[in-house]
Amino acid sequence: MKSELEIIGVEGALRLIRPSRIYKCSYLRAQAEGEFGIEGEQVRWFNIGTTIDAMAENPVRRVFWLVNGKDFIGEVSVTCLEMPVAPITYYCIRESQRGRGFATVMLRLLLPYLKELGYSVANLWIYHKNLASRKVAERNGAVADATDPSINIHYDIKL
Numbered sequence: 001m002k003s004e005l006e007i008i009g010v011e012g013a014l015r016l017i018r019p020s021r022i023y024k025c026s027y028l029r030a031q032a033e034g035e036f037g038i039e040g041e042q043v044r045w046f047n048i049g050t051t052i053d054a055m056a057e058n059p060v061r062r063v064f065w066l067v068n069g070k071d072f073i074g075e076v077s078v079t080c081l082e083m084p085v086a087p088i089t090y091y092c093i094r095e096s097q098r099g100r101g102f103a104t105v106m107l108r109l110l111l112p113y114l115k116e117l118g119y120s121v122a123n124l125w126i127y128h129k130n131l132a133s134r135k136v137a138e139r140n141g142a143v144a145d146a147t148d149p150s151i152n153i154h155y156d157i158k159l
């Protein structure tokens, strides 16, 4: 484990970091809150079963955590395989912290970093009924592919 926290971006008291064991207790507490998706459906945390070190060191599926002081708030992951498009595979805010703008900030801190890495577009697919997620993406400049009628809407974000 790296001894220093890898900070990707800062906004007020919020920091976007690479996963760190420093936040292990808070991360585990967040997972214990459960993860409720749309329509009350409970789904598993995406990275459950993956160690924090493995998450921090994976160069392909890069995971980032939003933290507030000592508290883990949420995570976002990006599959970094091919330039110039960075697919955002998933994001989630812990159940107790939703509706406070945190996902919007998390993405806002991530996007300049992806640009710095050399990507020119980030993309993501969002289930059409996931209005909260669509709002988060659209507030960060995501534009939907209006020609695609599928239930998962394809969005591009120009970096």
Ligand SMILES: CC(C)(COP(=O)(O)OP(=O)(O)OC[C@H]1O[C@@H](n2cnc3c(N)ncnc32)[C@H](O)[C@@H]1OP(=O)(O)O)[C@@H](O)C(=O)NCCC(=O)NCCS
Pocket (backbone or CB within 6 Å): 036, 037, 038, 090, 091, 092, 093, 094, 097, 098, 099, 100, 101, 102, 103, 104, 105, 125, 126, 127, 130, 131, 132, 133, 135, 136
């Ligand atoms: C989607 C998710 C990441 C949003 O996180 P968040 O921190 O609550 O998002 P924000 O507070 O930044 O913004 C959410 C916005 O959607 C709104 N919203 C929340 N639920 C909504 C709903 N059912 N319908 C319409 N808008 C909704 C919020 O009011 C807020 O808008 P406002 O700031 O104008 O009030 C969070 O709900 C979550 O983790 N969901 C489960 C995992 C998931 O669906 N991930 C996305 C996969 S693509």
